[in-house]
Amino acid sequence: MIFSKKEKQIVAYTVEKCPSCKKESKRKFKQGDCLFVESSKCPSCDVPMNITKIFGEPTA
């Protein structure tokens, strides 16, 4: 169930996609991230990337 004795931590990640070169980048979720809003700029195109996915992953 939700609480397990192993106490695995869930870390939230945000995936951004560049509308120009279609490159995706995954980074840690930060406060204020919201689906389909513009986020940081693409390092190669210098255009704002859109957030396409927010998901949680258990830490290793």
Ligand SMILES: [Zn+2]
């Ligand atoms: Zn790009």
